[in-house]
Amino acid sequence: MFAFKLVNFGVSKRAFSSSAVTAAKVAVLGAAGGIGQPLSLLLKHNELISHLSLYDIVNTPGVAADISHINTASKVTGYVPENDGLKLALTDADIIVIPAGVPRKPGMSRDDLFNTNAGIVKDLAIAAAQYAPKAHLAVISNPVNSTVPIVSDVFKKFNIYDPRRIFGVTTLDIVRASRFVSELKGTNPKDEKITVVGGHSGVTIIPLLSQSGHTFTDEELKALTHRIQFGGDEVVKAKAGTGSATLSMAYAASRFTGSLLRAIVKGEKGVIEPSYVKSDLFKSDDIEYFASNVELCSEGVGKVHSLGKLSAYEKELLSAALPELKKNITKGVDFVANN
Numbered sequence: 001m002f003a004f005k006l007v008n009f010g011v012s013k014r015a016f017s018s019s020a021v022t023a024a025k026v027a028v029l030g031a032a033g034g035i036g037q038p039l040s041l042l043l044k045h046n047e048l049i050s051h052l053s054l055y056d057i058v059n060t061p062g063v064a065a066d067i068s069h070i071n072t073a074s075k076v077t078g079y080v081p082e083n084d085g086l087k088l089a090l091t092d093a094d095i096i097v098i099p100a101g102v103p104r105k106p107g108m109s110r111d112d113l114f115n116t117n118a119g120i121v122k123d124l125a126i127a128a129a130q131y132a133p134k135a136h137l138a139v140i141s142n143p144v145n146s147t148v149p150i151v152s153d154v155f156k157k158f159n160i161y162d163p164r165r166i167f168g169v170t171t172l173d174i175v176r177a178s179r180f181v182s183e184l185k186g187t188n189p190k191d192e193k194i195t196v197v198g199g200h201s202g203v204t205i206i207p208l209l210s211q212s213g214h215t216f217t218d219e220e221l222k223a224l225t226h227r228i229q230f231g232g233d234e235v236v237k238a239k240a241g242t243g244s245a246t247l248s249m250a251y252a253a254s255r256f257t258g259s260l261l262r263a264i265v266k267g268e269k270g271v272i273e274p275s276y277v278k279s280d281l282f283k284s285d286d287i288e289y290f291a292s293n294v295e296l297c298s299e300g301v302g303k304v305h306s307l308g309k310l311s312a313y314e315k316e317l318l319s320a321a322l323p324e325l326k327k328n329i330t331k332g333v334d335f336v337a338n339n
């Protein structure tokens with residue numbers, strides 16, 4: 001039995017009213033997990049966060065107590081399900097980041113996680129719809145291609161759906177792509193701006209290396225593309241049954257959340273992050289969600305960028321991705337319709 005179910009550390013008050021946001025409450029759901037802990041640590045350093053609200057089904061009081069000792073200004077609270085923990089974690093949240101759910105083991109696809117994670121994400125989306133209907137949601141839980149449609153369709157059922165506020169976090173694909181290209185070209189990864197579009201699993205991950213400013217041999221292009229598409233598998237294999245990417249993902253999610261905060265809290269213009277969002281880019285193929293560069297604004301999604309000019313190879317990758325993406329989206333939509 002925990003000595004306390006709800007912990008509330010720190011003294012700073014929520015620093016904004018609905019009309020003038022100067023800092024935000026960010027809730028992390030799944031905060032005691034492999035991603036949740038380092039993500040919460042990184043978010044504690046973000047000065048645009050006034051309140052970091054940590055929720056998990058276990059161990060959150062300890063994580064919150066630990067992080068709360070870091071000498072940055074934000075308040076940290078930790079919740080478990082008892083005593084209305086989820087409601088308290090979500091109430092007044094401006095951004096909800098969701099890394100709750102099980103990770104892959106070697107030999108599994110992200111879609112193999114669907115049976116467990118779809119229900120977790122659906123329940124958390126229902127709670128978000130009830131307690132923080134205006135929040136921006138950043139979904140990390142896999143399979144992202146399906147969990148974003150799940151959140152969206154739950155919100156439609158609650159009549160609070162605003163597609164500008166729901167994001168699938170695909171930043172890790174871009175982080176990896178820039179790192180892998182820099183390793184090959186001997187450049188600083190920070191200078192590499194690699195566009196990756198599509199979805200977040202295997203063949204649905206489409207790196208647009210023709211737009212990178214580099215030239216590659218056919219062999220390099222195929223090897224790089226494969227590594228970017230299956231970078232997650234590289235980590236799953238190396239972790240040998242103990243999980244998937246957590247630290248690089250925490251970095252990626254912190255970057256994404258930081259960008260969103262700059263847009264919604266500071267009103268900064270021209271903030272572009274790749275993300276899997278409701279998109280009209282492939283509407284004619286009956287595909288409702290697609291990852292591409294997204295310009296963020298105070299309402300969330302500002303402008304969904306088009307893909308630009310594709311090489312013949314990238315057009316082939318796109319043709320392989322679209323049917324898989326459609327299948328993943330339909331699976332999420334059907335889950336909400338039937339459960």
Ligand SMILES: NC(=O)c1ccc[n+]([C@@H]2O[C@H](COP(=O)([O-])OP(=O)(O)OC[C@H]3O[C@@H](n4cnc5c(N)ncnc54)[C@H](O)[C@@H]3O)[C@@H](O)[C@H]2O)c1
Nearest residue numbers: 030032033034035056057099100101102103140141142249
């Ligand atoms: N989008 C991406 O690029 C990306 C990258 C890496 C991992 N992931 C995915 O993120 C998810 C989490 O990965 P991880 O390594 O942190 O897993 P983990 O098992 O280490 O942590 C998951 C946490 O979720 C918690 N949890 C389970 N059910 C919950 C619920 N109903 N409410 C709140 N919390 C709950 C668990 O208690 C656990 O602490 C996985 O689905 C993984 O595939 C996505």
Ligand SMILES: O=C(O)C[C@H](O)C(=O)O
Nearest residue numbers: 104110142232233244245
């Ligand atoms: O590979 C996984 O299952 C986790 C994540 O989606 C990743 O890309 O690392």
